Amino acid sequence: MASADTEEKVAVVTVAEIPTYIKVLSDGTVERPRQAPLVPPSNPDPQTKVSSKDVIISHNPTISARLYLPELEGQHHKVPILVYFHGGGFFFESAFSQLYHHHFNTFVSLTNCIVVSVEYRLAPEHPLPACYHDCWDALSWVASQSSNNAEPWLIHGDFNRIFIGGDSAGGNIVHNVAMRGGSEALPCGVKLVGAIFSHPYFCSSYPIGSESGTGHEQSLPYVVWNFVYPSAPGGIDNPMVNPLAPGAPSLDKLGCSKIIVCVAGIDKLRDRGVWYYEAVNKSGWQGELELFEETAEDHVYHIFHPQSEKAIKLIKRLALFLHH
Template structure:
């Protein structure tokens, strides 16, 4: 049988064929949720929207608190905007470990992926998911875990890699659009874990001569081929000419987490320093783990260094 013609690809990551089919060789398998699957965590899947298709996996710690409600973490998974899933083995295992260490209600969002749905679809989906969560503050929707156990005065957003980029764009949008009319809703904080940012100019350890061939450049072109401004679109370059000021970020505290061996580590520093010069009035924190690579804690959530970053997130959320 003749091989299919390739439309475009990022070798070893994703291939789009001319017949519209897509291969994602790094995608990890689906994992089922479980109300009683682990000693310390319950999980279930819910539908947020049919059109567009947005869903989520919810996680609750066990035993449940009897006298107080839990902070809510709305989470956006990584995967370059084109692979991985809130329902994958990788993220399911991560959140089972995460929630066993941290008393928080997690809403892990399943958003639409490129190339079937190019950006800004993922941004729109994730903001819609946050609005859906916030809508439960006035009890006008039907997800009992949120109504019964969620503290809407302590909502956080978080994400890793591409998900960290989504965190930023959702936080910017939350600074100008209401999450919920009425109700006691407060987007308190944002957690940027190994966030993906880029620009046309190389910074730090990035190669000037190879910059336009780098993975950061290639990914953006793949997932948002018609982005106004290209790699200097404000959604990936928050300091591009004409980009909205970070002073308008819609949360009061931010934690940026980095890994010392991560190829985009310097971009995280670049963002953190720019944030602190932007006029934003919130509180910013930086956490870096030396000697570790990109999203090490997602791949190996049981390690001591993974527990260390989880404990830092816990202090940020519970403080």
């Protein structure tokens, strides 16, 4: 009988991957080559004067967030609260990454709002729908602070102006949280005012617009969904990713009173964003609906380059959405 020293080592092989994005190995290791480095919060950021800190929302499951507070000196009124869900295909990126930290330092300084950037659980270790539950729980936690004041930074927030927002996969989460908000009450009677969809991720078995042609089932949006939610009832036509699927609840149930859908002209998800905007417009939903397009930009340009001219134009548009 061979001893432990002489036993052959079991070869580690790739069991699943989306090339250049994620690789899952047979020993349980998950590699995320596009993940931006994580950075600590800043108190305050020397350039924008925005302060940030990390908070625990739940230990079981593990949900946390990075809070961003604008410079309050000289302010005598409370500011809107934006609960934000980061992008990254549900399987990478972080509320604590350098990418989102730089973005929100700029965003908060220009919008004068409090941001609660949610660190939800990622696939494949936690397949969907885990992230939807985490993000709803984070929004509920924020709403609960309106009465118990456990988080002192949120005392500066206006609980009559709570918004949700997200980019890419985070925009998909915005849809699913807003739909839940249409049928389920938040704590303390808090109402969700508005939702920001930045380059939202949706898909379906039938291609639309620029998706048309061969290879739709091999496209990144299609592949990502099957990777992050392999057991999804209906597959790519699950209502969580295809809001117009047969049997999907009507979009007139969206639980907020104003929506802005932001798209970028050369983004491969651009046509899906417009498709979603038009579907909400036709649904009978009773709120205020806007579409913002930046024609010559690509996917989440404002996250990658938050101080660019086009990004600042978008952020200033979102500031109007949050304050009016």
